[in-house]
Amino acid sequence: MRLALYVTCLVDLMRPAIGFASLRLLEEAGCEVVVPPGQTCCGQPAWSAGNRPLARDLAKKAIAELEGYDYVVIPSGSCSDQIRNVYPQLLADDPAWAARAQAVAACSYELSCFLKDVLQAEVVPGEFAGSVTYHDSCKGLRGLGIKAQPRALLGKVRGLMLAEMPDCEECCGFGGAFAVRFGDVSTAIVDRKCEAIAAVGADAVVGGDLGCLLNIEGRLRRRGDNRTQVLHLAEVLAGLAPQ
Amino acid sequence: MKAAVHSQAMHFQARAGVQVANKGLQKALEKAKPLFVGKRAKGIAGLAEDGLGFEELRSTCEAIRRRVVDDLDVWLEIFEERARASGAEVLWARDGDEIRRHVIDIARRHGVTKAVKSKSMLSEEARLNEALSAAGIRPVETDLGEYIIQLAGEAPSHIIAPAVHKTIGEVEALFAKEHGRPAGTRTSADIPAMAREARAVLRQHFLSAEMGISGANFLIAESGSAALVTNEGNGRMVTTLPRVHVVITGIEKIVPTLEDFATLMRLLPRSATGQSISNYVSLLTGTRGANETEGPEKTVFILVDNGRAALAGSDFSDMLRCIRCGACMNHCPVYFSLGGHAYGWVYPGPMGSVLTPLYTGIENALDLPHASTGCNQCGSVCPVNIPLPALMHRLREIQDERGLRPRHERFALRAWGWLAARPGLYRLLTRRAARYLRWLADDSGRIRVLGLAPGWSDGRDLPAPPGQTFHELYAARKRA
Numbered sequence: 001m002r003l004a005l006y007v008t009c010l011v012d013l014m015r016p017a018i019g020f021a022s023l024r025l026l027e028e029a030g031c032e033v034v035v036p037p038g039q040t041c042c043g044q045p046a047w048s049a050g051n052r053p054l055a056r057d058l059a060k061k062a063i064a065e066l067e068g069y070d071y072v073v074i075p076s077g078s079c080s081d082q083i084r085n086v087y088p089q090l091l092a093d094d095p096a097w098a099a100r101a102q103a104v105a106a107c108s109y110e111l112s113c114f115l116k117d118v119l120q121a122e123v124v125p126g127e128f129a130g131s132v133t134y135h136d137s138c139k140g141l142r143g144l145g146i147k148a149q150p151r152a153l154l155g156k157v158r159g160l161m162l163a164e165m166p167d168c169e170e171c172c173g174f175g176g177a178f179a180v181r182f183g184d185v186s187t188a189i190v191d192r193k194c195e196a197i198a199a200v201g202a203d204a205v206v207g208g209d210l211g212c213l214l215n216i217e218g219r220l221r222r223r224g225d226n227r228t229q230v231l232h233l234a235e236v237l238a239g240l241a242p243q
Numbered sequence: 244m245k246a247a248v249h250s251q252a253m254h255f256q257a258r259a260g261v262q263v264a265n266k267g268l269q270k271a272l273e274k275a276k277p278l279f280v281g282k283r284a285k286g287i288a289g290l291a292e293d294g295l296g297f298e299e300l301r302s303t304c305e306a307i308r309r310r311v312v313d314d315l316d317v318w319l320e321i322f323e324e325r326a327r328a329s330g331a332e333v334l335w336a337r338d339g340d341e342i343r344r345h346v347i348d349i350a351r352r353h354g355v356t357k358a359v360k361s362k363s364m365l366s367e368e369a370r371l372n373e374a375l376s377a378a379g380i381r382p383v384e385t386d387l388g389e390y391i392i393q394l395a396g397e398a399p400s401h402i403i404a405p406a407v408h409k410t411i412g413e414v415e416a417l418f419a420k421e422h423g424r425p426a427g428t429r430t431s432a433d434i435p436a437m438a439r440e441a442r443a444v445l446r447q448h449f450l451s452a453e454m455g456i457s458g459a460n461f462l463i464a465e466s467g468s469a470a471l472v473t474n475e476g477n478g479r480m481v482t483t484l485p486r487v488h489v490v491i492t493g494i495e496k497i498v499p500t501l502e503d504f505a506t507l508m509r510l511l512p513r514s515a516t517g518q519s520i521s522n523y524v525s526l527l528t529g530t531r532g533a534n535e536t537e538g539p540e541k542t543v544f545i546l547v548d549n550g551r552a553a554l555a556g557s558d559f560s561d562m563l564r565c566i567r568c569g570a571c572m573n574h575c576p577v578y579f580s581l582g583g584h585a586y587g588w589v590y591p592g593p594m595g596s597v598l599t600p601l602y603t604g605i606e607n608a609l610d611l612p613h614a615s616t617g618c619n620q621c622g623s624v625c626p627v628n629i630p631l632p633a634l635m636h637r638l639r640e641i642q643d644e645r646g647l648r649p650r651h652e653r654f655a656l657r658a659w660g661w662l663a664a665r666p667g668l669y670r671l672l673t674r675r676a677a678r679y680l681r682w683l684a685d686d687s688g689r690i691r692v693l694g695l696a697p698g699w700s701d702g703r704d705l706p707a708p709p710g711q712t713f714h715e716l717y718a719a720r721k722r723a
Contacts, residue, residue: 007713009663013673013680014706016713035717038666046660048617049648050639054660061664138618171576175616182256182614183698184263188580189616190702218703221689230706 002032003071006062006108008079009041010210018210021238022075022111029119033073036065044082047090048176059087060097063104071118072108075234076209077140080110085143110140111234112208116149124153126239128160130203132231135193135216136169137209150208150233157236165200167192174215190219197228204229206236249370252587252599252608259614262581268408272579275407279573282517283624289519295509304510305628307503308564311495315555315563318464318497319546325467329529331542336491338549339369345545346371346456346489347378353487353541355453357381359445361473361481362389363458364402364567365491365547367589368602371456382456383448385477390441394421400583402590403515403569408582445477455481455539459492460566461507462544465500468528469544472511472521482527488539490527494546495563501526507566510626514568550602558637562597564627569594571621571631577614586611593621593631600638606647612638673712681710 005026007019019035026033043058062083066072074080084105091101115121132154140146154162173179173189193216197205205220205228207213217230235241251258262268287297311318323333336342342365350358358375360366360382372382372393384393388406392399394417399405406414411429418440419426429437457478459469469490471478482488498504512518531538554563572578572592583591587608588599596611612635621631642648662669683690684707693700 009673012713013677014708016709016711016716019713019717035714037714040663040666040669043660043663046656048636048639049652049656050612050636050641050643051656051660052640052643054656058660058663138616138620142619142623169620171616171618171620173576173616175618178613178616180696180699182259182577183696183701184260185577185580185614186616186699187702188263188269189576192576214706215703217706218699221704221706222702 001030001070002034003073004066004069005033005035006039006042006066006072006074006079006083007035008074008076008210010214011075014214015210015232017240018075018232018234021232021234021240022073024125024238024240025111025115025234026073028125029115029121031119034069038065042079042082044079044086045176047082047086052090055086056090056094059090059101063087063091063097063100066104066108067100070107071114072104073111073114074108075111075232076211077110077137077144077146078209078211080108080113081139081143083108110144110146110208112149112153113144113146115237116152121153122156124156124237126157126160126237126241128157128204128236128239128241130159131161131163131201132204132206132236133163133165133197133200133202134168135165135172135205135207135212137207137212138171140208141169146208150206153233153237154206160236163200163202165196165202165205167196170196172212172215174211176211179215186215187219190215191223194219194223194225198225202228204231204236204241206231206233208233250588250599250603250607252603252611255585255587255608255610255614258585258587259581262585267410267413268582271408271410272582275404276573276579283514283570283573284517286513286517286519290509290513293509300506300509301626301628304507304566304626305564307498307506308566308627311497311499312555312560312563315494315497315552318499319494322462322464322467322497323546325465326529326544327467329467331467331529331544333544333546336545336547336549338547342366342369342491342545342547342549343371343374345543346491347374347380349487349489349543350375350378350380350454353453355380355487357383357448357452358454358456359383359385359448359452359481359485360389360455361457361471361478362386362405363456363491364399364589365458365493365549366456367398368547368549369491371491380454383445383452385445385448385481386473387438387441387475387477390445391417394418398584398589400591401569401572402567402594408584449477449480449484452485454487454489455483455485456489456491457481459490459496460511461504462492462497462546463501463504463526464497466526466528468526470504471523471525471527472508473525474516474518474522476523479523479525482525483538486539487541487543488527489543489545491545491547493551494548495551495565511566511568514570514624514626554601559597559601559634561629562601562634564629565594566627567594568626570624570626571629574620574624576616576618576620586614593635597631597634597638605638605641605645609642609647612636612642670712670714674715677708677712677715678710680705680708683707
């Protein structure tokens, strides 16, 4: 099985460890993993800003790079939603691209979906001595139905205890450009998330989207919480979480 | 004059900041949110007792509303004919101006000096109370929440809980002043007593008003009736005690049959307040009959366009399905950080972020379609399956197509897009950026001030990256 790892622009720049954790998980599961060298960004920022022509150009670029693999795996629900759900509608009226967009969309999976639903992984390499609480990111949850997969996988991590926080499906207030454009509103929203995290008192909050994680970690630290770790699911599953 | 003139939606960003910092408001919202969300969840879960599933039911409700929106003109003609046959008068209003003219005209013809009102968002669209007062007719809001905000001289901040932004202390101060008594200390245990106090005052108005003004939750085409879904009983008083009853509602509120109405009622109260059925459901048809002792002598329907007809057949026709339950705002993280007034016009929350630009001009509400994290909590609870985030997204696209976004924003996006299309150059710059961000960090590995995104770093410490990008490290690993 030959698959493409789409690292995402945020992981590339802000937290390469998530890319390497994903690589480890996939390789240990016996996959041949290629990192397509030209990848930059899926174009979601252009799409959500309303710039359709630019979103379309970047979609075509990504599709050309991601074609021809058995699967494309993405350690982000948000970018997966863009590739799986947005690309086909973005290029539906382009005869040269519509079928290509659908083909790539159909074989693209968010990391936890791929591990659980496609590979049906029974073991993961990670170990974690402590309790974690899982934040459901919006695009993954409501766009792709990711809910059971990360929890099932976390359940296989030795030593890990899963503790659900209240309102784990509530948005963290990130929303890409939203958090920059309406910083104070975003802060008010992420404050409620921080309170939910404090209420459950877990050692780490874990999620599948780096954008949400940077937002949550950023606010936790500013509020003075230096104890709660903020980790990507891939890091915990691969046993590459700094402890 | 278009409603846009009265909209404050262009000031969303500034108003949002003020509301986030408003402690009293935040306290009121913090209290309300779990109630709204919890009650709806319970209400929806209760569907199972009747052997119904939410997804299936909302598809049915969506289909009923689609059928209406697809042939709106036909259903309106049927409604008009049946309503006239039952003795009501049917008037049409293109905009707020025409609503005001019709109502004042009816009031003058019938010698009205006081009008009691039950909730009508269309009356807000038309700013009817102002116009009535100016014409020497006293409007009295009789929905408890509306009564409170009328005393405060404010607009509703929520479509079904208009005074949700008020704390009990604020309400007590308003009541003490209006009812001419000293103010006391109040807790939520006093709410029934406060409601009784308001009721005693309002009762006098119900008995003395010559006109009642209401909205309608639905207009039923087959019977020519208005359906009213309420909890306080004031709606019954308003629509039956005064000599004249005026119903003001949007042309999209039609449902074909009573059966359809019954189906929609499975989801409307559950979505709004979690109730399986509201305390009162009224079907108002025609005027008082020859051998009847109750009901108005005159009933007038004012059916309002105010931007609605233009949505039929457009990219936004989905929005015409809306049954105004308020679930979208009740589940919106942005709404619950700000309350409704920040949105600047009649409808707040996700519903308002779509309706305000469409009804008052896209160029007059540039922030609203962007005032969403894209979380789709609204779309997932909508009882008629309106894809609210997709509609906000379409409005963003129109802003972009028309060049309505700020120049710096368009430039930044274009520059970033140009770069993202050139992997070689992109790698070079991201490598630099990774080092720069590392350099910005303090000893604990956090970036406290980020010049590029000050709005973000005002409230957060950005965890700094390690200084090398993934692709850089991966290339090195491959070489090794």
